[in-house]
Amino acid sequence: MKVRLTSLLLGLLALFATPLAYADSLQLNMTRGVTDISQRVYNLHMLVFWICVVIGVIVFSVMFWSILRHRKSRGVTPAKFHDNVKVEIAWTVIPFLILVAMAVPATTTLLKMDDTSDSDMSVLITGSQWRWHYSYLDYDIEYMSNLATPREQIYGRLPRTENYLLEVDRPLVIPTGKKVRFLITSDDVIHSWWVPEFAVKKDANPGYINEAWTRVDQPGIYRGQCAELCGRDHAFMPVVVIAKDPEDFEAWARSEEQRLADRRAEEERLLAMEMSKEELMEMGQQVHMSYCAACHQPNGQGVPGVFPGLVGQGIAVNDKTAHIDVVWNGVSGSAMQSFRNTLTMREIAAVVTYQRNAWGNNTGDVVQAADVHNFSQGNQ
Amino acid sequence: MSTVVTDTHSAHDAHDHHDHKPTGIKRWLFTTNHKDIGTMYLWFSFLMFLVGGSMALMIRAELFQPGMQLVDPHFFNQMTTMHGVIMVFGAVMPAFVGLANWMIPLMIGAPDMALPRMNNWSFWILPFAFLILLSSFLMPGGAPAFGWTFYAPLSTTYSTDSTALFVFSMHIMGMSSIMGAINVIVTIMNMRAPGMTYMKMPLFVWTWFITAFLLIAVMPVLAGVVTMVLTDKYFGTFFFDAAGGGDPVLFQHLFWFFGHPEVYIMILPSFGIVSAIIPAFARKPLFGYASMVYATASIAGLSFLVWAHHMFTTGMPTFASLFFMYMTMLIAVPTGVKVFNWVTTMWRGAMTFETPMLFAIAFVVLFTIGGLSGIMLAITPVDYQYHDTYFVVAHFHYVLVSGAVFSIMAAAYYWLPKWSGVMYDDFLSKLHFWASLISVNILFFPMHFVGLAGMPRRIPDYALQFADINAIVSVGGFLFGFSQLIFLAVVVKAALKKGEPAPAKPWEGAEGLEWTVPSPAPYHTFDVPPQVK
Numbered sequence A: 001m002k003v004r005l006t007s008l009l010l011g012l013l014a015l016f017a018t019p020l021a022y023a024d025s026l027q028l029n030m031t032r033g034v035t036d037i038s039q040r041v042y043n044l045h046m047l048v049f050w051i052c053v054v055i056g057v058i059v060f061s062v063m064f065w066s067i068l069r070h071r072k073s074r075g076v077t078p079a080k081f082h083d084n085v086k087v088e089i090a091w092t093v094i095p096f097l098i099l100v101a102m103a104v105p106a107t108t109t110l111l112k113m114d115d116t117s118d119s120d121m122s123v124l125i126t127g128s129q130w131r132w133h134y135s136y137l138d139y140d141i142e143y144m145s146n147l148a149t150p151r152e153q154i155y156g157r158l159p160r161t162e163n164y165l166l167e168v169d170r171p172l173v174i175p176t177g178k179k180v181r182f183l184i185t186s187d188d189v190i191h192s193w194w195v196p197e198f199a200v201k202k203d204a205n206p207g208y209i210n211e212a213w214t215r216v217d218q219p220g221i222y223r224g225q226c227a228e229l230c231g232r233d234h235a236f237m238p239v240v241v242i243a244k245d246p247e248d249f250e251a252w253a254r255s256e257e258q259r260l261a262d263r264r265a266e267e268e269r270l271l272a273m274e275m276s277k278e279e280l281m282e283m284g285q286q287v288h289m290s291y292c293a294a295c296h297q298p299n300g301q302g303v304p305g306v307f308p309g310l311v312g313q314g315i316a317v318n319d320k321t322a323h324i325d326v327v328w329n330g331v332s333g334s335a336m337q338s339f340r341n342t343l344t345m346r347e348i349a350a351v352v353t354y355q356r357n358a359w360g361n362n363t364g365d366v367v368q369a370a371d372v373h374n375f376s377q378g379n380q
Numbered sequence B: 001m002s003t004v005v006t007d008t009h010s011a012h013d014a015h016d017h018h019d020h021k022p023t024g025i026k027r028w029l030f031t032t033n034h035k036d037i038g039t040m041y042l043w044f045s046f047l048m049f050l051v052g053g054s055m056a057l058m059i060r061a062e063l064f065q066p067g068m069q070l071v072d073p074h075f076f077n078q079m080t081t082m083h084g085v086i087m088v089f090g091a092v093m094p095a096f097v098g099l100a101n102w103m104i105p106l107m108i109g110a111p112d113m114a115l116p117r118m119n120n121w122s123f124w125i126l127p128f129a130f131l132i133l134l135s136s137f138l139m140p141g142g143a144p145a146f147g148w149t150f151y152a153p154l155s156t157t158y159s160t161d162s163t164a165l166f167v168f169s170m171h172i173m174g175m176s177s178i179m180g181a182i183n184v185i186v187t188i189m190n191m192r193a194p195g196m197t198y199m200k201m202p203l204f205v206w207t208w209f210i211t212a213f214l215l216i217a218v219m220p221v222l223a224g225v226v227t228m229v230l231t232d233k234y235f236g237t238f239f240f241d242a243a244g245g246g247d248p249v250l251f252q253h254l255f256w257f258f259g260h261p262e263v264y265i266m267i268l269p270s271f272g273i274v275s276a277i278i279p280a281f282a283r284k285p286l287f288g289y290a291s292m293v294y295a296t297a298s299i300a301g302l303s304f305l306v307w308a309h310h311m312f313t314t315g316m317p318t319f320a321s322l323f324f325m326y327m328t329m330l331i332a333v334p335t336g337v338k339v340f341n342w343v344t345t346m347w348r349g350a351m352t353f354e355t356p357m358l359f360a361i362a363f364v365v366l367f368t369i370g371g372l373s374g375i376m377l378a379i380t381p382v383d384y385q386y387h388d389t390y391f392v393v394a395h396f397h398y399v400l401v402s403g404a405v406f407s408i409m410a411a412a413y414y415w416l417p418k419w420s421g422v423m424y425d426d427f428l429s430k431l432h433f434w435a436s437l438i439s440v441n442i443l444f445f446p447m448h449f450v451g452l453a454g455m456p457r458r459i460p461d462y463a464l465q466f467a468d469i470n471a472i473v474s475v476g477g478f479l480f481g482f483s484q485l486i487f488l489a490v491v492v493k494a495a496l497k498k499g500e501p502a503p504a505k506p507w508e509g510a511e512g513l514e515w516t517v518p519s520p521a522p523y524h525t526f527d528v529p530p531q532v533k
Helices: A002-017 A036-069 A087-112 A246-271 A277-296 A320-329 A345-357 A371-377 B011-018 B024-030 B035-062 B073-108 B117-139 B162-190 B203-234 B247-265 B268-282 B287-303 B318-346 B356-380 B380-386 B390-420 B424-451 B464-495
Strands: A120-128 A132-136 A139-147 A172-175 A180-186 A191-195 A200-204 A209-216 A221-227 A238-244 B004-006
Touching: A002 B117, A036 A087, A036 B318, A036 B356, A036 B380, A087 A139, A087 B318, A087 B380, A120 A172, A120 A191, A120 A200, A120 B287, A139 B464, A172 A246, A180 A191, A180 A200, A180 B464, A191 B424, A200 A209, A200 B380, A246 A345, A246 A371, A277 A345, A320 A345, A320 A371, A345 A371, B024 B035, B024 B162, B035 B117, B035 B390, B073 B117, B073 B162, B073 B203, B073 B268, B073 B390, B117 B162, B117 B424, B162 B203, B203 B247, B203 B268, B203 B287, B203 B464, B247 B287, B268 B287, B268 B318, B268 B356, B268 B390, B287 B318, B318 B356, B318 B380, B380 B424, B390 B424, B390 B464, B424 B464
Parallel strands: A120 A180, A172 A238
Antiparallel strands: A120 A132, A132 A139, A180 A209, A191 A200, A191 A221, A221 A238
């Protein structure tokens, strides 16, 4: 029965695999990964797997032999035995010894994985619905990392590209050959930061900080995703890590620090500048799509009972300052998070303007970055 | 095992004399008869099996291809949540309680359960629990969408108001389970026929006896944790919120302290069923009866010491991880003993392969596959890669569907002649078996691969490299789902008494008191206790 079943399964696999050719290669096993730890994990996985296969083959062989030979239709008379202390002791002790043999390499590997001491640099990773925030503790660098796959691909209006759902706007960048420590936490619900090729998966618990680490030897792009159910867009929260040579990494870090410093200076300068309503609306729509649409939906209708709608009701048509307040501070005790560290004042001004005028809201309100700045000053 | 010497009175007389009962709806509403209540539990669990199964089919339909085609991600999360809750609390657990109600009194020679009125109540609150739970679909925001594990704070601060209905329905289900468990324990301790010592009880009785203690131990923990979720959400407590000194990981410790014994609650009675069926069709006594009892007890004991193996990635101290890894690996020893005992029971028997035996053999093979992937999952460093992927989904469906559910099917075919008085349709039952066996493997086996390749569980959309396998899995899902309608047809046919009349003991090698009463079992049995030597 087992043999027949296996060949049947393989046949069916072949049958279905031919017409459905989404992927070039079919990955059926765990990745070996690109770190010493991930290699050890892979080897441990294969060791335990083969032990299980051998046990399975022995047990099932005895069983199927019995099924073939010890059947009534062959005219056998059943035996009467129902106890054998020696055999029973043997099949209690032998599995125990096999387990001890597995526990030894498992223990040494775990002790290595959990040793986060002597790291060369640290990155604070914060999960929030549904994006990752990376903050380099040794550099003046921090940014959000959002899903880059357009909604049109998800809803089938555009063809899906190679890295569908596994691509972000700003990946985490780390140097090769360095022990990078990850400090992992969350702003809202529990997330889990997972990169299979590093064999790193650690929960991001709100209010607590977990530690993990990796040392990547090969430069490259490594993809993973959130592994703990974190609400509606759990599937749309990928992790992308780029490992660069230390020199390239330093160059990247300097240019990134410069970029962020320029952005802050630009922000200061623009506080005094008025943007036209068209500019605000255009930028606001982009911000809405990237940051607000997951809950409030692209058409602002929200999800009844879960995420409030913004059309013709609520904050988007009532007091303007209250609207800025909600975006700036979030709403405590709800999924609405604070965007003060996520978005620039210009972006907040734009998205508030957009939401107050899109979808027939037509309040005519125009909010400038200076308004957001004034609000923040009065607020602090 | 018990050896029946005499049934001290003619069961047929009892049938004529006592078989009076109210008719119509009143019979079912007010019944205190263990057979009626068992029947209602079994029908209810089958109904829930179909409801939870149709949710699984919606999940598989959405996952047939990459991209969002049919449902919204929020609705998808409602489906995964409700599928899990309904299958665990609505399908598998009530099915076992139904089997316990029917079979424990018949197996120990008791006239009924010890607490018949409470028995009625423990069943009749269940439909209301599930009405409350299912009515949450009508609320704004729909049903709970935080997974059957309802991790805080997704289930507290970030959930919709359906959480309140979820909590209350959980309370009711817990009450029902506790009452059922008390009834089983009191019945077994007090109502065994003269001569039926503990070590002569059939293994189904033994496994249920131990299961009932597990239920009493952990259901109050579940009640506590859902209440804490309720107060965190509505009454300003901070059990699971660091902002007020709480800890979201505390939720997981409490939940899995309930949840892991719960896993064994759903599999120990299966061990009892299979231990009845394999000897019957191998025509040979069960190998290692005493070691089966001790193995069951040690699995139950260990189940309280392994809960945190569900939580290796939460950032536990290394030495806690090691402790839970070792304890979890240890469970393989008594579980292995059971599998070896079943195989040795078959060895040099004279086997025939009626449908109950086919399901029992499939149980042993597929449960063992699920057990072996369980050993892999126990290894903490590797679990970091498996955790929350489809590998885990494959693992627990192997033990719960091709394990627990297959054993329930085996039990249904084994005892259906006793319940209905007619033999089931053999052709349809074999068709059901082969369709289920093939489709369950198309459904769950490829999940191992897609999980190892890195596909997380509980996602409505996935990267393109997972597409082929998901398509296969979905085809298997629909085949398996619709195969279960064959089972419905078989049972309805038997319930309508269409089939050959069944003798008191339709299986040549079957043993036990239940086969000493006529088929169908009269409304009242063992008014005078039988003598067991």
